[in-house]
Amino acid sequence: MFKWKKEYETGITIIDEQHKELFKIGNESYDLLRNDLILDKYDKVVAILNKLLDYCEYHFSTEEEYLLNIGYKKFLSHKVQHDDFIKKIKKADIERIDHNQDGYLMEVLEFFMEWISGHILATDMDYVKYQRSLA
Ligand SMILES: [Fe+2]
Structure with missing residues (x-):
């Protein structure tokens, strides 16, 4: 499980809400992967990982708009981090992984959430x- 910590709080409501949503989707994915009672969960896990990626892209665009609005000086280097991360996750190509690759999906998920934190x-x-x- 990926635990939300007080130190992740930025004090900026929209950003905190979106960061929390990323943790929520990350945990849904985690719970599903860990649940051995669900058979054929591969499609469900892939769907939820894609949802996580989509939401992450949506969140990055909100954050980037916010940074432009406040005139943040390191906007470009911050955006490069976002873009590189999305590229890396897309390269993992979760849809092409063979069935029953729980271990690999968990690795992708853990990498994703560790990067976010x-x-x-x-x-x-x-x-x-x-x-x-x-x-
Ligand atoms: Fe960011």
Whole structure:
């Protein structure tokens, strides 16, 4: 399970809500993968991982719009991180994996969620500092 922590909070409502939603979808995916009672869960897991990726792209565009609005100086390098991450996840090509590759799907999911948490703590918190300095 991927636990939401207080330190992930940016204090910016829309961003926090979206970050929490990413954790929610990540955990739905995790629960499904760990549930041995569900047979033929492959399609469901792939669908939910795709939902996670879609939501992540949606979230990045919201965040980028916000960063442009506040005149964040490191906008471009932040956006490069988002773009590189999406590219990397797409390369994992979750739809082409053979059936019953739970281990691989779990690896993709863990990579995804670890990246998100690390990105929030290191990179997102930098614009939070910037935004607070404007107040
Ligand atoms: Fe970000």
